[in-house]
Amino acid sequence: MKVVVIGLDGACWDPILPYINKGELPGYAQFWKNGLHGSLLSTIPYLTQPAWKSYSLGKNPGKTGVYHWTRIDWKEFKFRSLNSLSFHGDDYWDILSEKGHRVSIIDMPSTFPPDKVNGVMISGMNHGDGPWTYPEDFEKQIPSSFVKDGIHLFRRNQDPEVTMDGIESEIKSRFEMAMQLWDADLIHLSVEMNDHVAHFMWNNDHIMYRNFRANDEGIQKILKENKEGYTILMSDHGNGPIEDEFYTNEFLAKEGFLSLKESDSKGVSRESIVNFGTKLRLDRVVNKLPNSIQNRIVKRIRLIDSVMESDPEKRINWKESRVIALDEGLLYINPMYQEEKEQIIDELTKKLSSLKSKSGKSVIKNILRGNEVYWGPYVSDGPDLVAISNEIYHQRLPLSGYLWASDIPEESWGYRFPQVGHHRIKGILGMVGPGIGPREVNASIYDLAPTILKLFGCEIPDDMDGKPII
Numbered sequence: 001m002k003v004v005v006i007g008l009d010g011a012c013w014d015p016i017l018p019y020i021n022k023g024e025l026p027g028y029a030q031f032w033k034n035g036l037h038g039s040l041l042s043t044i045p046y047l048t049q050p051a052w053k054s055y056s057l058g059k060n061p062g063k064t065g066v067y068h069w070t071r072i073d074w075k076e077f078k079f080r081s082l083n084s085l086s087f088h089g090d091d092y093w094d095i096l097s098e099k100g101h102r103v104s105i106i107d108m109p110s111t112f113p114p115d116k117v118n119g120v121m122i123s124g125m126n127h128g129d130g131p132w133t134y135p136e137d138f139e140k141q142i143p144s145s146f147v148k149d150g151i152h153l154f155r156r157n158q159d160p161e162v163t164m165d166g167i168e169s170e171i172k173s174r175f176e177m178a179m180q181l182w183d184a185d186l187i188h189l190s191v192e193m194n195d196h197v198a199h200f201m202w203n204n205d206h207i208m209y210r211n212f213r214a215n216d217e218g219i220q221k222i223l224k225e226n227k228e229g230y231t232i233l234m235s236d237h238g239n240g241p242i243e244d245e246f247y248t249n250e251f252l253a254k255e256g257f258l259s260l261k262e263s264d265s266k267g268v269s270r271e272s273i274v275n276f277g278t279k280l281r282l283d284r285v286v287n288k289l290p291n292s293i294q295n296r297i298v299k300r301i302r303l304i305d306s307v308m309e310s311d312p313e314k315r316i317n318w319k320e321s322r323v324i325a326l327d328e329g330l331l332y333i334n335p336m337y338q339e340e341k342e343q344i345i346d347e348l349t350k351k352l353s354s355l356k357s358k359s360g361k362s363v364i365k366n367i368l369r370g371n372e373v374y375w376g377p378y379v380s381d382g383p384d385l386v387a388i389s390n391e392i393y394h395q396r397l398p399l400s401g402y403l404w405a406s407d408i409p410e411e412s413w414g415y416r417f418p419q420v421g422h423h424r425i426k427g428i429l430g431m432v433g434p435g436i437g438p439r440e441v442n443a444s445i446y447d448l449a450p451t452i453l454k455l456f457g458c459e460i461p462d463d464m465d466g467k468p469i470i
Ligand SMILES: [Zn+2]
Pocket: 009, 010, 047, 048, 049, 195, 236, 237
């Protein structure tokens, strides 16, 4: 028996259904019309790194220990990057590997450094130094069409149709890799670029359609090859249109919860950055370079990419700051102010509840304590408060000098573009296979690991938070 999981980062049914209703996108339509289908509720925050691993571990962040891309180190006063080694527990494919099932894991975000599995793992973003595949020498078998990450950034400023050409070939390469690694009992492939299209091109119907079609072609191929087995379509979270982006740490500074030093950053114009990349033809040459040089270039591109924003780490007066925010309203109270914690929470809750956007709408829709959202042994590593946004506002961690992205003058934007779409809690779910008929389901992201383990007849660990959907 074979199980194939097609993981489309940031996918949801809403923008796809009108096409299915017109008789298009036959791959997606097979799940919608003939299989289990519905929303897949993500975790909180519905962010790529914690959400993907909540899928593979079947647990909430209170048990995985990871809530974001970074964690706040209050002892050393730093933001620490997290990677696959930061998570607690076994992925469901570790359990399958132990039972002798072969697995192929392709490009799932948050799997760097790669894990030893009974098969192959090609780790997904964010990559650091060191081997990015298991076994290490599998890298030699990866075709140059399978771009590792980040390289597409230099294509963004051109015609969106050109950007989409690059994205289409990246999508195709993920499905082709699934075919290259077809000889396994479990195949998981992630298509990260799906999320990128939603963030930056949600308002461009033609690009959105090209993206759906590119994925649909891959889905059709998988369904054709996997007639006897089970195929699951899922995402780490959904997406939807946004009105603006909100800089939470700027807000905390303005309201006196966060203390900042003066900025000494110098602006770089967007033109100079684009010219730099275009002149070097980085997008074309980078994936032919040795791995270590690729990593350095990708890091550099990331810095350039967010030139109008700055990392708060060096600008925070750590000892004088009572609250720091990560993205999506994860609010952490400085342990040095532990005695004032309840008072800080009260004050902050009042300010956030009454916060209005430039168009007069509430910015925050719900404020909860960390222990109301999470459960498990690592709740204390999580945020003290979670301020969940009105879904049309995305909360950002960096500093920009402005409360709202729409206030930033155009000449100050670096290579980063304002986002037009951002994450929603409801992702996509579809499942076809032997004995499965059309039925609507509403499942959570924690349910998929138990579901897949059940398909293989493996015992479901007691501490998984989900339950099988079949
Ligand atoms: Zn994502």
